[in-house]
Amino acid sequence: MILDCAIIGGGPAGLSAALVLGRARRKVILFDNEQPRNAVTHKSHGFITRDGVTPREFRDLAHQDISKYPSVQIKKFKIVEVKRENSSVFKLITHEGKSYLSKKIIIATGLKESLPNVDGIKDYYGKSIFSCPYCDGWELREQPLVLISENKNAFHMAKLIYQWSKDLVVCTNGNKIISEAEAQLLKRKGISIKEERILKLSGSDGKLEKVVFEDGTEMNRSGGFITTELEQPNDLANSLGCEVNKNGRIIVDALGRSSVEGVYAAGDVSVVGPSQLIISAAQGTCAAMGVNSDLTMEEFK
Numbered sequence: 100m101i102l103d104c105a106i107i108g109g110g111p112a113g114l115s116a117a118l119v120l121g122r123a124r125r126k127v128i129l130f131d132n133e134q135p136r137n138a139v140t141h142k143s144h145g146f147i148t149r150d151g152v153t154p155r156e157f158r159d160l161a162h163q164d165i166s167k168y169p170s171v172q173i174k175k176f177k178i179v180e181v182k183r184e185n186s187s188v189f190k191l192i193t194h195e196g197k198s199y200l201s202k203k204i205i206i207a208t209g210l211k212e213s214l215p216n217v218d219g220i221k222d223y224y225g226k227s228i229f230s231c232p233y234c235d236g237w238e239l240r241e242q243p244l245v246l247i248s249e250n251k252n253a254f255h256m257a258k259l260i261y262q263w264s265k266d267l268v269v270c271t272n273g274n275k276i277i278s279e280a281e282a283q284l285l286k287r288k289g290i291s292i293k294e295e296r297i298l299k300l301s302g303s304d305g306k307l308e309k310v311v312f313e314d315g316t317e318m319n320r321s322g323g324f325i326t327t328e329l330e331q332p333n334d335l336a337n338s339l340g341c342e343v344n345k346n347g348r349i350i351v352d353a354l355g356r357s358s359v360e361g362v363y364a365a366g367d368v369s370v371v372g373p374s375q376l377i378i379s380a381a382q383g384t385c386a387a388m389g390v391n392s393d394l395t396m397e398e399f400k
């Protein structure tokens with residue numbers, strides 16, 4: 100059997116694409132190895148009608164919606180390779196060596212992130228330390244916060260967080276990433292900067308209490324934010340020859356079409372907007388419409 104579309108990745112982008120294609124009566128398999136970037140967090144915010152759901156609940160509800168459409172299957176497989184079988188069909192290979200043929204591919208694999216190099220930071224990430232104030236700023240509003248950043252996004256992020264809490268210290272963990280002029284501007288707003296290296300974070304059950312520095316000083320903070328480095332989680336887009344921007348995100352048009360015919364992308368992995376569940380879901384819908392529209396045109400040739 101040749102699928103109409105294989106969707107790689109079952110986050111909001113891939114799930115939304117599956118729903119739209121199922122409703123368009125297309126034969127689809129969604130492959131998902133269930134390792135989304137937001138799995139660490141307890142609650143997701145900002146998706147209208149779903150504000151405060153857990154990432155697991157969000158997925159379960161999406162699977163329930165999709166299960167109404169019999170032409171869509173969800174398989175818990177990792178896709179390790181995609182190649183062209185011929186000019187109109189792709190071959191996908193799973194980690195178990197099974198192969199599937201499909202006319203179109205939607206890459207919705209999300210991104211992989213690396214956190215600042217601070218001992219124990221993973222214990223707090225998604226619980227009291229987050230990466231996006233739109234997602235989790237409300238829960239941390241008016242608290243004493245820390246921004247831990249080792250890259251040039253620090254200045255922008257500090258200004259942004261100020262909207263949620265004015266009690267903010269920026270920690271650069273031994274890096275010189277904020278210019279004198281930027282530091283002055285932050286200082287005028289009462290935001291201080293500490294460039295000492297962080298020895299460790301301290302607290303319990305993921306709730307931050309203190310940041311401890313290598314010079315022996317420490318600072319009480321009840322939560323905060325980090326800036327992360329993001330990259331493609333695998334080589335699929337590269338190996339297919341998809342054009343990417345300087346941040347490694349796949350360049351797509353308004354209907355999710357990449358530079359490679361038959362390959363579409365949606366969600367964090369593509370270039371369109373900020374990293375948000377609702378934006379990824381919308382991009383999944385657009386890519387599904389791109390796929391269905393292109394298949395329809397081909398069928399009427």
Ligand SMILES: Cc1cc2nc3c(=O)[nH]c(=O)nc-3n(C[C@H](O)[C@H](O)[C@H](O)COP(=O)(O)OP(=O)(O)OC[C@H]3O[C@@H](n4cnc5c(N)ncnc54)[C@H](O)[C@@H]3O)c2cc1C
Nearest residue numbers: 108110111112132134137144178209234366367374375376
């Ligand atoms: C800590 C944290 C908290 C967040 N909180 C919020 C929030 O409150 N509100 C909000 O709007 N956004 C939030 N976000 C951002 C949001 O999670 C992302 O923008 C969104 O999940 C991106 O959706 P996606 O479908 O592109 O990718 P993802 O949700 O990352 O899903 C990608 C899926 O593809 C799978 N996959 C990857 N490669 C393969 C492969 N080769 N084969 C098969 N499957 C594969 C992955 O396992 C994963 O399940 C948060 C992010 C983080 C890190």
